[in-house]
Amino acid sequence: MVVTHSAARGTGSLPAPPPKKHHSARVRREAWVFLALALPNLLLIAFFTYRPLLVNMYYSTLDWTLGSTDATVVGLGNYLEFFTSGDAGSVLGTTAVFTLATVGGSMILGLAVAVALNQKIPGRTVARSAVFAPYVLSGVGVGMVWLFIFDPVYGVLSWVLRGVGLASPQWINDPNLSLLMVIIVYVWKNLGYCAIVYLAGLQSMPQDVLEAAALDGAGPIRRFFLVVFPLLSPTTFFLLITSLLSSLQAFDIIKIMTPTGNGTGTLIFEAYLQAFGAYNRAGYSAAISVVLFVLLLVMTGLQLRFVERKVHYA
């Protein structure tokens, strides 16, 4: 049966077929330009980011001693061991405490510093530079300097405490204090970043809204919590994601200040210790890295799904 064009149109009940796509030479040309520009970058990302990720997932299924030329396939054995050996509880607990404290500390103090630096005070340009400077310093250098500050025998802090008749706490030897010590250093290093991003948010805030609130009789504290802070929510959201990812991957200062990870065994440090630090269990370490990857993925997804709903865009 041949359905003529006029017959089909004459039924009146059938929708009109979509117009056939015509790929002009221009569109094809643009596609090739896109390909030429994007492909080299995609290849680099694939080779240096996704290939190691896939290879790491493969390694996580092996019982492999680092440096050894042979390995045994154990499937999900490494994951099973991590979650059943008791390591998972302490490592995930330490990771949670460290992450919450460093993200929360950096953001709260960063916001306070940003509010202070947003005032018209003399020397604020210098103060802004000084606040941001620790963020760009090498983590290794920062760790070395703070190690000297915290040293209970010849550290600066110990000297100050002795001056007022107090003994220095065992910052490095006591596992609870060593976690607090690295948290302090990370917050000090990262709060400048949060402060500068918050400062940018404060400076781009619509002044008419603030003036309207002031005219309505809202004092500075009410204005901050009911107007300024909600309007900063896109900035807070951005900082929450970036700081969280950064904290979960924090390594350098922990390694320098607490080389055995006693009290500071976060997920990433445990992955390091298992493969390179002591045990040479490359497969087990790869499994811990995959757990960290999944955790990062889930947390970022949850934030995008739920936290973004609370964000107010001006």
Place this chain on the structure above:
Amino acid sequence: MSRTLNRRNFFAVTGLGLGTAALAACGGPSTAGTAVTSAGTDWSKVTPAAKITFMSSHPGKSADIEAALIKDFESANPGIKVDLVTGGANYEEVAQKFQTAQAGNNVPDVVVASDVWWFRYAIADTVVPMDDLLKAVGDKTAGFNATLFGDYNYTDKHWAVPYARSTPLFYYNKDHFKAAGLPDRAPTTWDEFATWAPKIQAANASKPGYQHAYQYPALAGYAGWTLQNVLWGQGGGWSKEWDLTANSAPSVKAMTWVQDTIVKDGWAGVSSKDAVSDMTAGAISATVSSTGDLVGTLKAAQTANMNIGVGFLPGGSVSASPVCPTGGAGLVIAAKTSPERQLAAATFVSFMTNAANTAKFSAATGYMPVRTDADMSAVLATTPQIQVALDQLKVTRSQDYGRVFLPGADLEMANAAAKIMNEKADVATTLGALQDKLDGIYNKTVKPKLKS
């Protein structure tokens, strides 16, 4: 049928292609049980390579003397150039680099390997036995100190040669001891020191920044090594060969004594970073540290106008001697190179550890001379304290397998010691948990790989 390229197709095809390529190029270890080996090489038919790499952490601040010895080697062997590579600041960092280098094809030829690393290399087949290679370059290994060379014996082969070898020494502040009315010597036993410590503490407490009569070395710096002295003295230990004894009654007794010196008696502390630095800062009166720290410590003490003495490690209530463990590092030759490079590496290793050069290395660092025929007279003329270390070398004891042959054991021991010494944890429970950890490591990662 023709298909046109759109964005979705492009990403799908690219992703598929790259994913396949990535998985295909996984590389890494073989799961088929293959291993690199140089067994059976006829070394007489091999010509040494023209260039090799030496990876070192420059133990005992030895970068200058290593560079000088390499220069001498190149003069004596004009056909071989040696590239000195800094592999890190300590043995662990060198080990990381050497092990990760196994994934590629550019491994260093000669590597500094500490007492806890050479065995792992040996069972992983990443290094070669030295005996045939040293024989091929005419090295009479009989000149090596038997204990130090014997430390590297496994399956009747030597997998390393001694290089920067050390033992712990007892360091004390002579001025502090004098102020307490004590003799100018190290205590012969820990019981004797326990009677001295309150006097030392009382005599020096008013000095600014003074803390303790004795400082245990930083736990991150090989606690398992130095604590063997106390354990052995009380009849305990980390293990007896492969029989783990970390929670045996004598070991619990020894670690309880350690805890008491800190918590109950209060005359001992634990260093946060470096006990000899604590000593040269005047904060403590005595500690135990490596002979590799000897020259640097004496120089620092001279700068601080301080008199430092050294002595044998004290004995215990059960055993007075031998209670001093050997330690330090040797040199290994990588397996994943060519026979030509291995032969050149053996020539270099033999040169670096010959009688004349081990004496030079010892003079520059304080490490032990590794050959019995090393002429130490010039060294002793400038640093007579080295004689104490040389005398103590005669009564040393090879370390417990549990510390040196189990991957991660040193870290587990340091963490257990931290619980006992810093957190006042129950000693028996903590050592029981350590025993379980060590047992797990042995059964999972060592026992299946032991060579027959």
